[in-house]
């Protein structure tokens with residue numbers, strides 16, 4: 001498994017996404033909790049040392065499940081990242097939220113604390129003051145952001161006394177807007193954490209317009225008829241390359257992502273079998289021809305930009321369909 005340096009830590013280039021744990025937004029029931037524990041424990045056995053979660057996932061349950069599953073684990077060999085839900089992110093609220101997260105995670109000092117979305121109302125300088133307090137009070141070792149444009153990331157960095165080490169953004173073969181962040185990240189020792197690396201399952205090739213998933217994925221335009229059609233050339237190329245590697249399309253989609261320097265991909269898994277498949281993608285080396293082919297075929301489908309402030313505002317103030325929730 002390739003490693004990516006994040007702050008003072010050598011992280012596995014394939015991490016584990018934690019939005020699925022607790023499963024409220026994905027439509028799994030509470031009986032799934034035992035499988036969540038098995039996924040986390042198996043991930044660690046297989047050499048995954050980077051786990052992502054957020055206070056917003058299943059109303060804090062994802063953090064609590066990770067905390068339970070890691071009880072007794074060598075925490076200094078793991079890097080657990082969580083995120084602040086930035087609703088009125090004043091310094092006091094940020095410190096209280098960080099304290100609650102570390103308690104759910106059963107960790108004195110979290111490895112990475114991130115602002116989940118830009119908040120257009122509270123100035124970034126005020127938010128960074130709160131983030132700095134979290135670090136100074138020993139609640140988190142590193143600070144990061146999520147869904148920030150390059151200029152917003154750089155501004156957050158300037159406001160903080162020390163680097164904003166990472167920006168977690170949607171990045172996959174169907175959404176390549178995050179590539180605008182990569183040169184700066186690489187030149188400055190920062191990391192792009194790629195979320196929805198499988199386009200929420202679309203890049204597995206298993207979904208079609210008469211077989212689209214529900215739950216939070218009803219919000220994902222990748223699963224509309226137009227989205228599914230636009231993805232087909234990319235999925236065909238993934239299938240062909242996968243055959244040569246005796247792999248699956250989703251493994252090739254992950255191998256393509258971590259072919260980029262300073263990128264950690266954090267696929268979520270519904271079960272241990274998916275997790276094992278995702279981890280094995282860390283051993284696949286694409287040839288330069290295969291990499292170039294995927295770049296070329298995905299250019300049209302993947303030209304979508306980064307999700308940033310306007311979409312955040314939209315998500316805050318528009319009604320969501322029943323069953324859908326914030327990511």
Ligand SMILES: NC(=O)c1ccc[n+]([C@@H]2O[C@H](COP(=O)([O-])OP(=O)(O)OC[C@H]3O[C@@H](n4cnc5c(N)ncnc54)[C@H](OP(=O)(O)O)[C@@H]3O)[C@@H](O)[C@H]2O)c1
Nearest residue numbers: 017018019146195196197198199200201267268274277327
């Ligand atoms: N910062 C943010 O705003 C933000 C937003 C979204 C996600 N995230 C983070 O990123 C992580 C990953 O993103 P995501 O969950 O949105 O999408 P994803 O990782 O692209 O897709 C996950 C889903 O794909 C399917 N899948 C995964 N591995 C598979 C395999 N090997 N074979 C077949 N199907 C497979 C599973 O669902 P099915 O089996 O039901 O298809 C799984 O729930 C999250 O867990 C979360 O930690 C962050």
